[in-house]
Amino acid sequence: MADKDKKKKESIFDLSKYIDKHIRVKFQGGREASGVLKGFDPLLNLVLDGTIEYMRDPDDQYKLTEDTRQLGLVVCRGTSVVLICPHDGMEAIPNPFIQQQDG
Amino acid sequence: MAATAATNPSQLLPLELVDKCIGSRIHIVMKNDKEIVGTLLGFDDFVNMVLEDVTEFEITPEGRRITKLDQILLNGNNITMLIPGGEGPEV
Numbered sequence: 526m527a528d529k530d531k532k533k534k535e536s537i538f539d540l541s542k543y544i545d546k547h548i549r550v551k552f553q554g555g556r557e558a559s560g561v562l563k564g565f566d567p568l569l570n571l572v573l574d575g576t577i578e579y580m581r582d583p584d585d586q587y588k589l590t591e592d593t594r595q596l597g598l599v600v601c602r603g604t605s606v607v608l609i610c611p612h613d614g615m616e617a618i619p620n621p622f623i624q625q626q627d628g
Numbered sequence: 629m630a631a632t633a634a635t636n637p638s639q640l641l642p643l644e645l646v647d648k649c650i651g652s653r654i655h656i657v658m659k660n661d662k663e664i665v666g667t668l669l670g671f672d673d674f675v676n677m678v679l680e681d682v683t684e685f686e687i688t689p690e691g692r693r694i695t696k697l698d699q700i701l702l703n704g705n706n707i708t709m710l711i712p713g714g715e716g717p718e719v
Contacts, residue, residue, distance in 0.1 A: 544639060552708050554659035564640030572640045578657075578709075580687075594717075600642045600710040602675060605659055 540565045540609075547612040548573075552605045555581045559612050560599070569603030646671060646710055654679070655714025658706045661687040665716040666700070675704040685717055 540562065549559040550571065557580075560573030576596040646654075649668050656664040656677065666679030682696045 541639075552659065554708065556657075556659070556708055558709070564642060564645070566642055570642035572642050572645055576709075596709070596711050596714070598645070598712065600645055600712075602704075602707050602709065603642075604705075605708040 536567055543609075543611070549608075549610050549612045549615065550601055550606055551608040552601070553607055554605070557581075558596070558599070558601065560596075563598075566603070569606050571601040571603070571606065571609075572598070573601060574598050643675075645712065646675070649710075649712040653713055653715065655711040655716050656702065656707055657709040657711070659708050660706065663687065663716055664702060665714065669699065671704075675707060675710075677702040677704065677707075683716065687717060 543562045544564075546562060547559065548562050549557065550573070551557050556578065558573065558576050558578045560576035562571060563574045564572035574597070576599045578594045578596050580592040580594075646668075650670060652668065653665065654668045654677075656666075656679075658664070663685040664679065664682060665685070666682035669678040669680055671677045678699055678701055680697075680699050682700050684693045684696065686693045
């Protein structure tokens with residue numbers, strides 16, 4: 526019981542190492558955005574600067590370059606965030622799951 | 629707050645930025661293809677928002693949807709992004 530009382534809201538990650546870095550954020554609903562992380566809170570609300578938003582269309586699949594918007598300084602709702610990763614260090618690769626037809 | 633997050637005092641807290649925006653125009657992007665532009669009157673812990681002089685945009689059908697006046701209460705459940713000073717999509 527004492528354990529439960531002592532348990533404060535500790536994050537399992539530390540976003541402060543991403544401050545002033547360019548990150549990519551994905552949201553529920555399929556939106557994606559990237560920008561420089563300027564601030565955050567324990568609920569994962571984010572402040573991004575110089576934000577570019579990418580949207581997925583039905584015929585778009587994963588083509589990101591089609592619909593992009595410059596949004597500037599934005600606040601991202603933590604309740605909507607599903608993924609955060611560095612903007613660099615991510616690249617598109619050929620589909621590794623495609624098999625031969627005999628398979 | 630806990631020392632684990634935001635130990636850097638020069639960091640910008642998200643809800644502080646929204647708070648600074650009270651009284652000015654704000655552009656809200658929802659999880660779906662809807663966007664709302666209005667004057668921010670206030671918000672609560674759940675980021676439900678009270679807005680005034682509101683214009684509602686539907687992005688996919690390419691057009692402005694409804695212009696509402698007076699005040700609205702926007703449910704924070706579906707809010708994805710908040711853009712202070714934003715004027716909304718061009719169309």
